[in-house]
Amino acid sequence: MSGAATRIYAFHLAVIAALFLVQFALPAYHYGNVTRIMLYAVFAIGYNILLGYTGLLSLGHALFFAAGAYGAGLAAHWWGFGPIAALAVGIGAALLVSLVTGAIVYRTTGVAFLIVTLMLAQAAFLSTLYFNTITLGDQGIVLSLPPIALFGASLRLADPMVKYNAALIAFAGALLLSLWLLRSPFGRVLVAIRENEARTRLLGYNTALYRFTALVISGTLSGLAGALYCILFGYVGSSFASLQYSTEPLLWTLLGGAGTALGPLLGAGIMFYLIEFASSTGIEGYMIIVGVALVVITLWFPEGLAGWFRRLKRVRS
């Protein structure tokens, strides 16, 4: 491994270690928040593989998040699956949905891609309402899952520490996967497609196949976030498939920095606390504060925060 690669991995491992250590100091309230933020970050890391690395803007990632969440939730609710088995079903469901979606949308890029993904996700959202005998519609399914037996210990899902560390493991895995992917020959081709697809094709790459594969990885990671969210918080409902869950990963990624490994975490964290702060002001229509903040950040930091840090570093060196 080259010196630069070692430094990059060391830095990201340090971030993971810091997230591990911070749990011993966090007040209970923030403890739960950071748990959620890490899960959102997994969702956004998946999203970023498409937007940041491949240059494809999806407006339908709620589809994958919901596929994971419903896969896990329905398996637990109707078939009585335990947490681990339900998680596996959720990931499998997200993979399957990603494969089918990829087969439909791989021919499209740009605006067409955006519209098709939006339509498919909306169709899925309406389906969760239509088949409400199975999904229980917008009321959703509340789960009470049994504890996980691991190495003789019994891990209760209601325990905040179990939630936090499960989310941390998922986040660490997703972060390292996305780092490795970006630096692999495969990831370099994704970046090439983002920069200039016609040229990439004439360098001998079947770019449609690469875009398809990127979508499957992206969708499955987003689905993992959905499945784990459902299991850790014991709930899945139609809102998981709604447009809001498609726009949020887009905002997190843009805010944190598209095409950067840590951008999704930064973006999800900042937006979470921004909304927290705005709602604590007690102003009705507090989302206007969030809106203004987002406009300011996109105007002055068009590459997102992580992108801005990276540029600062480059200018200095």
Add this chain to the structure above:
Amino acid sequence: MTLLETPLLKTQGLTRQYGGVRAVNDVSFALERGEIRGVIGPNGAGKTTLVGMICGRVLPSAGTVAFDGADITRMQPWDRVARGIVYTFQITSVFKRLSGRENVALAAQRHLTRAQGHRLALPQAKLDAAVDEALAAVGLTGAAERIAGELPYGHQRLLEIAMGLALKPSLLILDEPTQGLAPGDIAPFCDLIRATAKSTTILFIEHNLKVVLELADKVTVMDRGAILAEGTPAEIEQHPAVQQAYLGD
């Protein structure tokens, strides 16, 4: 007929129609292994469309393309690259936001992962060596770490050629390679092409007639979508139709 006697590339009745216009009309021509072939002709003669059908950017309306004895008429461009057909763009089309090294690495990686049979990982040293070799061949070693879009135009053209070389082509197609090169860069460029021709066949479109006559083993003259004349540089210079249609103006 043995494989060695078949031409490297052979087109038969190749035609491309855009609406009512036949950009390329019934073109049959062949390239021998190891030759340097120049293609000349006025703007709109169909040169770029012709090579587009050879590299797969443009699909023909009629006719066939055979490469190494195999019919590749409908083959996807990336599969043609795998067979050794490499095209460099007329308008510079490097990855402008990536460094010179990263640009060439994308080409080198394509060749190397195909050679090793999988694309999950590639030894960095192997990739670096291939990139350094291609950059050195075009004299861009010093520009490796610079952002491609910030290089002078002539260097971007050379970077394109380095990307072509890193793909280890058996047929290298260059579309107006000297366009935008400073006069002083043209002689080294001709040396580069001659050196490259030792390992690959070259088909190049060129407006600079001096370069064509100096470099090419054989010249094809196109006009209004058809081949007007074909021959050695000496023959082409003397050809009356060529003098009238192309050299005359």
